[in-house]
Amino acid sequence: MAYFECIHLGKTYKTPTGNAVIVQDFNLTIEKGEFVCIIGHSGCGKSTVLSMVAGLNDISDGTVVLGEREINGAGPDRGVVFQAPCLLPWMTAFDNVMLGVDQVYYHATREERRQIANYYLAMVGLAGSMHKRPAELSGGMRQRVGLARAFALSPRMLLLDEPFGMLDKLTKFELQQVLLDLWNRERLTAMMVTHDVDEAIYLADRIIMMTNGPAAGIGDILSIKFERPRDRSEIMNTELYYEYRDHLIHFLEERASVRPALAG
Amino acid sequence: MAMNTATTANPATSLEGEKPSGKKWRYNPHKVAHTLEKLGLGYFSPIARLIGRDEPAKQVRAIAQNTFLPLLAFAVLLLGWQVCANTVATDSQKIPSPAETWSAWQDMLAFSAAERAKEAAYYQSQGERVARFEAMALQAHEAGNTQRAQAIEKRMASESTKVYQGTTTFFDQIGISILTVLVGFILATLVAIPLGILCGLSPAVNTALNPLIQLLKPVSPLAWFPIVFVFTTWGIDQAPASSIWQRALFTSAGVVTLCSLWPTLANTAVGVAAIDKDHLNVAKALKLGWFKRLWKIVLPSSLPLIFTGLRVSIGVGWMVLVAADMMSQNQGLGKFVWDMYQNGDTASTAQIIIAVFFIGGIGFLLDRIMLVCQRLVTFEEQTV
Ligand SMILES: Nc1ncnc2c1ncn2[C@@H]1O[C@H](COP(=O)(O)OP(=O)(O)O)[C@@H](O)[C@H]1O
Numbered sequence: 001m002a003y004f005e006c007i008h009l010g011k012t013y014k015t016p017t018g019n020a021v022i023v024q025d026f027n028l029t030i031e032k033g034e035f036v037c038i039i040g041h042s043g044c045g046k047s048t049v050l051s052m053v054a055g056l057n058d059i060s061d062g063t064v065v066l067g068e069r070e071i072n073g074a075g076p077d078r079g080v081v082f083q084a085p086c087l088l089p090w091m092t093a094f095d096n097v098m099l100g101v102d103q104v105y106y107h108a109t110r111e112e113r114r115q116i117a118n119y120y121l122a123m124v125g126l127a128g129s130m131h132k133r134p135a136e137l138s139g140g141m142r143q144r145v146g147l148a149r150a151f152a153l154s155p156r157m158l159l160l161d162e163p164f165g166m167l168d169k170l171t172k173f174e175l176q177q178v179l180l181d182l183w184n185r186e187r188l189t190a191m192m193v194t195h196d197v198d199e200a201i202y203l204a205d206r207i208i209m210m211t212n213g214p215a216a217g218i219g220d221i222l223s224i225k226f227e228r229p230r231d232r233s234e235i236m237n238t239e240l241y242y243e244y245r246d247h248l249i250h251f252l253e254e255r256a257s258v259r260p261a262l263a264g
Numbered sequence: 265m266a267m268n269t270a271t272t273a274n275p276a277t278s279l280e281g282e283k284p285s286g287k288k289w290r291y292n293p294h295k296v297a298h299t300l301e302k303l304g305l306g307y308f309s310p311i312a313r314l315i316g317r318d319e320p321a322k323q324v325r326a327i328a329q330n331t332f333l334p335l336l337a338f339a340v341l342l343l344g345w346q347v348c349a350n351t352v353a354t355d356s357q358k359i360p361s362p363a364e365t366w367s368a369w370q371d372m373l374a375f376s377a378a379e380r381a382k383e384a385a386y387y388q389s390q391g392e393r394v395a396r397f398e399a400m401a402l403q404a405h406e407a408g409n410t411q412r413a414q415a416i417e418k419r420m421a422s423e424s425t426k427v428y429q430g431t432t433t434f435f436d437q438i439g440i441s442i443l444t445v446l447v448g449f450i451l452a453t454l455v456a457i458p459l460g461i462l463c464g465l466s467p468a469v470n471t472a473l474n475p476l477i478q479l480l481k482p483v484s485p486l487a488w489f490p491i492v493f494v495f496t497t498w499g500i501d502q503a504p505a506s507s508i509w510q511r512a513l514f515t516s517a518g519v520v521t522l523c524s525l526w527p528t529l530a531n532t533a534v535g536v537a538a539i540d541k542d543h544l545n546v547a548k549a550l551k552l553g554w555f556k557r558l559w560k561i562v563l564p565s566s567l568p569l570i571f572t573g574l575r576v577s578i579g580v581g582w583m584v585l586v587a588a589d590m591m592s593q594n595q596g597l598g599k600f601v602w603d604m605y606q607n608g609d610t611a612s613t614a615q616i617i618i619a620v621f622f623i624g625g626i627g628f629l630l631d632r633i634m635l636v637c638q639r640l641v642t643f644e645e646q647t648v
């Protein structure tokens with residue numbers, strides 16, 4: 001059995017006008033240590049899938065299996081990073097990270113836990129600002145805290161929902177680098193939602209293309225064969241990069257609204 | 265796990281890191297003005313800016329305006345008051361003029377000072393008497409007369425525990441009033457915050473309690489008094505006259521509690537119920553336990569609203585205190601006003617006017633203190 005698996009995952013909302021099937025029959029397996037990106041048009045149900053995996057949204061159909069166990073509700077074995085950093089504004093960056101660390105490493109001494117939080121905040125480049133509150137940090141710095149908080153949990157899986165969607169391009173590039181550096185060290189199994197084609201190619205081992213809703217599912221899957229660690233300008237100089245890019249854009253523009261015949 | 269605390273050498277990651285900042289302290293008029301405003305001392309913020317030479321002309325104008333306009337309003341009040349004093353009169357008394365009120369205030373100060381002097385004199389002579397007894401007891405001991413020595417020591421002990429039985433002055437009564445309102449307010453807080461949290465967390469509790477809360481909220485302190493009186497008479501022993509913890513104080517405080525707990529209760533419930541969904545998701549994703557969720561997420565996020573409630577509560581408490589003191593004969597400002605009313609002459613009315621100014625001033629002060637607390641717990645919301 002695969003490390004992570006969505007089996008016939010589906011989401012249906014009850015609305016006044018009847019049932020709205022948002023996601024249907026979403027089947028996906030991810031190997032341990034694999035980085036998977038999900039792209040698709042806005043509103044197709046990417047966040048819905050991710051939040052079901054995170055346990056923050058109820059699953060209507062099917063199951064999600066992580067490390068041989070079916071997930072049941074949310075938990076710190078999955079590190080979640082949302083588009084908004086969702087930091088607690090009354091706590092410093094350090095305390096925000098510690099909140100999760102305390103929860104996961106409850107058997108460690110306080111000093112050890114502080115070291116873990118320190119380490120990850122330093123890793124995201126916040127060694128000098130870790131005792132500031134979110135209001136004193138820029139948008140990019142807040143999302144760095146968000147990354148540190150997720151990685152510090154040493155989760156079995158990393159779930160990212162357009163984490164850089166609100167940032168300007170320069171900051172976004174920096175943070176993609178931070179994320180990739182961290183990921184290269186720890187090789188966490190990761191599932192990331194994005195609508196940025198270049199971001200997906202740079203980060204992912206595999207890109208899952210979702211069809212448009214309603215009843216969205218997987219339309220196509222693309223494996224990205226670039227060696228790791230990757231260098232952005234290097235891969236952008238290859239022909240393969242543009243093949244991948246054309247493939248993804250062609251899917252989004254032409255094929256996303258066509259749902260392939262359901263397999264299996 | 266690798267516990268390597270070295271930062272990444274990647275230059276890109278440190279782009280957004282620390283800015284080198286000059287350590288030398290400089291007077292920053294904006295910062296000082298902002299702090300003053302935060303502390304409810306907005307009146308002084310133009311002065312702080314003026315010191316920092318931040319648009320001096322504008323600041324001078326602001327100071328002049330902030331000072332002149334309130335003074336003007338006060339002058340109008342004095343004028344109206346004088347007019348009333350000249351026209352409103354009954355057979356036995358009249359509205360005292362500002363000048364008469366001022367002289368009543370001088371009398372009150374003099375009376376209080378005289379009372380303090382008497383008290384000091386009493387304790388001085390008490391000290392002398394005790395010292396004399398001590399010397400006599402020592403003498404008796406040395407003479408070998410233990411029986412006599414013991415008798416003297418007994419008298420000495422009873423002498424030294426005597427307390428001065430003077431008249432309570434206006435300022436003593438202010439102290440009692442503040443103490444009473446604090447006791448009532450603390451009790452109200454201890455009841456209202458936990459209940460409010462329960463209401464905010466559980467729709468069932470909220471549904472159960474809401475009609476009761478709506479029913480009890482508008483009840484006047486005068487109606488609560490007889491009920492509280494039965495409870496305190498039943499539950500609290502009469503304290504000796506020298507103690508400040510009189511039963512009447514608790515009766516008054518109880519009335520304050522019952523009238524002032526509602527704003528805190530309602531605001532706490534709203535604050536807890538309206539907590540940001542993102543913040544709750546953090547708690548959910550980390551699987552925080554019930555207590556930790558309450559302590560780390562729910563309470564901090566509702567603190568600003570809780571303090572808004574507390575601020576209203578202490579205002580209500582202070583407002584009903586005078587009435588409660590009148591009913592329970594607690595030695596506070598209410599009793600002072602009542603006694604002066606019973607005297608029924610113009611000088612007493614003048615003293616009541618003085619009391620009115622003090623009641624207003626202390627209410628204002630309490631409100632300012634709570635405002636500062638409220639601003640201190642209010643965190644700045646993140647903008648992204
Ligand atoms: N509570 C809800 N009830 C009904 N429909 C919902 C609800 N929440 C989300 N949706 C719908 O689900 C669809 C997918 O949303 P989402 O997963 O956020 O899209 P994406 O993240 O791909 O942009 C949207 O069309 C949205 O309107």
Ligand SMILES: [Mg+2]
Binds near residue numbers: 046047048161
């Ligand atoms: Mg989304």
